[in-house]
Amino acid sequence: MADNRPIGVFDSGIGGLTVLREIINRIPGESTVYFGDNGRTPYGTKSHDTIVKYSLQDMKFLESKDVKMIVIACSTASAHSFKTLAKYSKVPVVEMVYPSSKSAIDATRNGKIGIIATGATVSGGTYVTAINELADGKNIEVCQQACPMFVPLAEEGWWDNEIAHLTAEKYLESLKDFGVDTVVLGCTHFPLLANTIGDIMGPDVKLINSGVSASNVINKLLDEKNMRNESGEVTREFYTSDDVTKFEAIAAPFLGEGLPKGTKKVSVDGFSVEDML
Amino acid sequence: MADNRPIGVFDSGIGGLTVLREIINRIPGESTVYFGDNGRTPYGTKSHDTIVKYSLQDMKFLESKDVKMIVIACSTASAHSFKTLAKYSKVPVVEMVYPSSKSAIDATRNGKIGIIATGATVSGGTYVTAINELADGKNIEVCQQACPMFVPLAEEGWWDNEIAHLTAEKYLESLKDFGVDTVVLGCTHFPLLANTIGDIMGPDVKLINSGVSASNVINKLLDEKNMRNESGEVTREFYTSDDVTKFEAIAAPFLGEGLPKGTKKVSVDGFSVEDML
Numbered sequence: 001m002a003d004n005r006p007i008g009v010f011d012s013g014i015g016g017l018t019v020l021r022e023i024i025n026r027i028p029g030e031s032t033v034y035f036g037d038n039g040r041t042p043y044g045t046k047s048h049d050t051i052v053k054y055s056l057q058d059m060k061f062l063e064s065k066d067v068k069m070i071v072i073a074c075s076t077a078s079a080h081s082f083k084t085l086a087k088y089s090k091v092p093v094v095e096m097v098y099p100s101s102k103s104a105i106d107a108t109r110n111g112k113i114g115i116i117a118t119g120a121t122v123s124g125g126t127y128v129t130a131i132n133e134l135a136d137g138k139n140i141e142v143c144q145q146a147c148p149m150f151v152p153l154a155e156e157g158w159w160d161n162e163i164a165h166l167t168a169e170k171y172l173e174s175l176k177d178f179g180v181d182t183v184v185l186g187c188t189h190f191p192l193l194a195n196t197i198g199d200i201m202g203p204d205v206k207l208i209n210s211g212v213s214a215s216n217v218i219n220k221l222l223d224e225k226n227m228r229n230e231s232g233e234v235t236r237e238f239y240t241s242d243d244v245t246k247f248e249a250i251a252a253p254f255l256g257e258g259l260p261k262g263t264k265k266v267s268v269d270g271f272s273v274e275d276m277l
Numbered sequence: 278m279a280d281n282r283p284i285g286v287f288d289s290g291i292g293g294l295t296v297l298r299e300i301i302n303r304i305p306g307e308s309t310v311y312f313g314d315n316g317r318t319p320y321g322t323k324s325h326d327t328i329v330k331y332s333l334q335d336m337k338f339l340e341s342k343d344v345k346m347i348v349i350a351c352s353t354a355s356a357h358s359f360k361t362l363a364k365y366s367k368v369p370v371v372e373m374v375y376p377s378s379k380s381a382i383d384a385t386r387n388g389k390i391g392i393i394a395t396g397a398t399v400s401g402g403t404y405v406t407a408i409n410e411l412a413d414g415k416n417i418e419v420c421q422q423a424c425p426m427f428v429p430l431a432e433e434g435w436w437d438n439e440i441a442h443l444t445a446e447k448y449l450e451s452l453k454d455f456g457v458d459t460v461v462l463g464c465t466h467f468p469l470l471a472n473t474i475g476d477i478m479g480p481d482v483k484l485i486n487s488g489v490s491a492s493n494v495i496n497k498l499l500d501e502k503n504m505r506n507e508s509g510e511v512t513r514e515f516y517t518s519d520d521v522t523k524f525e526a527i528a529a530p531f532l533g534e535g536l537p538k539g540t541k542k543v544s545v546d547g548f549s550v551e552d553m554l
Contacts, residue, residue, distance in 0.1 A: 039327050040317045045432075047520030050316045149440075152429045155322075163426075163443050170440070243324030 001226035006031035006235065007218070008067030008091075010058040013041030014155070014247070015188035016073030017254035019096070022211035023071070024236075027219055029228065031235040033065045036251075037268060039241035042151055043076040044118025044187065051120060055081035057268045059089060065237070067091060068227055071218065075100075075187045075210060076118045079126035092221055099213035100184045101130040105138060107206045108182040114175035115144045116197070117186030122146040127186060143178035147171045147187075154189040157253065160196045168193070168200045176201065184208045192254065238263040278503035283308035283512060284495070285344030285368075287335040290318030291432070291524070292465035293350030294531035296373070299488035300348070301513075304496055306505065308512040310342045313528075314545060316518035319428055320353040321395025321464065328397060332358035334545045336366055338516070344368060345504055348495065352377075352464045352487060353395050356403035369498055376490035377461045378407040382415060384483045385459040391452035392421045393474070394463030399423040404463060420455040424448045424464070431466040434530065437473045445470070445477045453478065461485045469531065515540040 009020050013036045020034055037043075037058055043051050055077045062070055071094045072078045072085065078095035086093045104113045115127040122144045131142055149167050158164050175183060183205055185191055191209050198207060222228050240247040244263045251263075286297050290313045297311055314320075314335055320328050332354045339347055348371045349355045349362065355372035363370045381390045392404040399421045408419055426444050435441050452460060460482055462468055468486050475484060499505050517524040521540045528540075 039323065041322070045318070046316060047523055050519050149429055149433055149435075152426055156426055158426075163440055163447070166440050166443065242327050246324055 002230035003068045003227035004031075004229045004231040005066055005068040006033045006237070007069045007071060008033050008035070008062030008065060009071040009073045010035040010037070010062055011074040011188060012036070012043035012054075012077065013038045014251050014254045015151070017251055018188050018191045018209075019071065019073035019211035019214060021254070021256050022209070022215045023218065026215040027222070029234060030222070031229060031233070033062060033067055033237045033239070035061055035239045035266075036247060037241050038247055039268070042118070043074060044120050044148065044151060046120060048080050048120075048124065051077055051080040052084050055085060056088070059085050061239070061266065061268055063090060069094065069218070069221065071214065072096065073188055073211070073214075076120045079117075079121045079124045092225065094214055094218050094221065096188065096210040096214055097126050097130050097186075098134065099217045100186065100208050100210040101127060102134050103208045103213040104182045104184050105131060105134055105140060107208065108140065110179065110181045111139050112141050112143070112178060112180045112182075114178065114180035114183040115142060115186045116147045116150070116171065116175070116183060116190065117144070118151065119146040119148050121186055127184065141178075143175050143180055145171055145174055147190075150193055151187065151189045154192040155250065159192050164193060164196045165199070168196050172197065172200045180205065182206045182208065185210060239266050241266060241268050279507035280345045280504035281308075281506045281508040282343055282345040283310045283514070284346045284348060285310050285312070285339030285342060286348040286350045287312040287314070287339055287354075288351040288465060289313070289320035289331075289354065290315045291528050291531045292428070294528055295465050295468045295486075296348065296350035296488035296491060298531070298533050299486070299492045300495060303492040304499070306511060307499070308506060308510070310339060310344055310514045310516070312338055312516045312543075313524060314518050315524055316545070319395070320351060321397050321425065321428060323397060325357050325397075325401065328354055328357040329361050332362060333365070336362050338543060338545055340367060342514070346371065346495070346498065348491065349373065350465055350488070353397045356394075356398045356401045369502065371491055371495050371498065373465065373487040373491055374403050374407050375411065376494045377463065377485050377487040378404060379411050380485045380490040381459045381461050382408060382411055382417060384485065385417070387456065387458045388415065388417050389455060389457045389459070390417060390419050391455065391457035391460040392419060392463050393424045393427070393448065393452070393460060393467065394421070395428065396423040396425050398463055404461065418455075420452050420457055422448055422451055424467075427470055428464065428466045431469040432527065436469050441470060441473045442476070445473050449474065449477045457482065459483045459485065462487060516543050518543060518545050
């Protein structure tokens with residue numbers, strides 16, 4: 001049994017490329033279709049209903065590309081939309097919150113886990129629910145902190161300048177006071193700021209990258225469901241709901257290599273300017 | 278002759294409330310309908326085509342509320358969409374770029390004007406075009422600087438802390454080197470950071486608030502076209518494309534008073550979650 005169709009990966013924009021990077025590095029034999037909803041980015045400042053609506057549209061778009069699996073490579077979309085997408089998707093759905101929560105539970109020695117994420121993710125409380133469900137009797141305490149400025153800092157390329165350090169000091173103070181020994185980078189933008197976050201938290205604090213945790217889950221799923229690509233051919237497709245040139249320009253540091261090239265633009269709400277006029 | 282219909286005001290989200298505040302303060306006898314496209318905010322990181330498409334939808338929504346005038350209370354939308362909206366709107370359209378450019382030309386003594394704005398506004402070059410068109414023989418030099426981090430700083434409420442100051446120092450260095458004596462706050466979020474921007478630029482540099490400049494244009498237009506509200510009744514309506522409670526919570530500091538209350542949620546792309554399922 002094999003399934004040579006690509007894995008579909010979506011995000012509100014470019015953050016999910018840090019997840020795609022881990023998938024490509026760890027599961028290089030699988031084809032991928034990436035969709036970034038740059039036309040409506042970010043999701044982390046928006047409300048539950050809006051995030052669910054957008055995620056459903058993103059899923060439908062990836063389904064139209066005949067993917068064998070959907071990866072919600074956006075922690076905000078994962079926190080708000082996973083249940084709905086899992087209910088309506090025709091293919092398996094992998095998200096960010098449970099895999100990274102499990103990694104954090106495995107990693108912590110003192111039982112104190114910090115979650116840093118967007119405002120929408122924190123207010124949804126999904127990480128707390130996930131950690132409680134997965135703790136399996138282990139005594140875990142969670143400290144959550146919304147870090148909304150980390151997203152624009154990552155996009156501006158200010159990953160380790162003085163402003164990034166001061167912002168991280170301000171946001172991470174509560175986690176340090178709480179005494180966490182493990183921090184989930186609960187937004188797919190945050191791996192870009194890992195050095196700064198690590199500097200502030202200190203060398204004894206373990207940082208969990210959701211893309212790594214999710215890649216392990218995807219790998220297991222491919223085996224369990226006998227869905228590996230056995231064609232020997234691997235393709236990489238990129239779609240964005242905003243400008244293609246702009247996407248390719250800002251994508252590079254997130255993906256960590258020369259890709260993407262030949263990105264295509266799509267409209268996810270079925271609207272074109274011509275319809276208006 | 279009178280026209281008792283409201284003035285329609287739209288923005289990508291909450292920044293335009295700094296414009297609405299000036300309209301309410303300076304033209305208190307006019308009713309207003311405000312639409313914030315919080316479901317797709319911000320526009321300042323997006324491409325020309327996307328900004329035009331969204332602005333047309335915003336205009337159509339306001340037209341459905343039977344407004345007598347449309348105010349594009351978002352500098353990014355003004356810079357990219359004014360010509361298209363002016364072409365297709367059934368009512369007069371007031372935007373931000375030309376009024377604030379005119380104010381800057383009138384204010385400058387040394388002929389050196391700084392423009393600070395979103396990335397999309399700066400790359401569109403509309404301020405440079407507007408100032409050249411309006412200079413009327415006056416010798417004007419323009420220095421533009423994109424300040425993308427000012428938008429999330431304004432929304433995070435970090436208006437005058439150390440991080441805001443460091444960010445402003447970094448962005449405004451080129452304007453200081455250029456020797457500008459006048460700076461256009463070319464994004465409707467930026468009036469919230471006016472104290473910090475003023476501290477960095479120094480007391481001799483004049484800051485231009487687009488909402489003030491646009492209110493003067495609106496006032497003139499109401500007289501010229503005999504469209505003042507003479508009913509004696511004034512209404513304030515607020516609509517958002519994202520969550521109402523959230524809008525009302527984040528709107529207060531931008532609007533500078535207790536309003537809005539009783540905001541209504543609308544969908545501007547005609548899509549509902551139910552359609553998907």
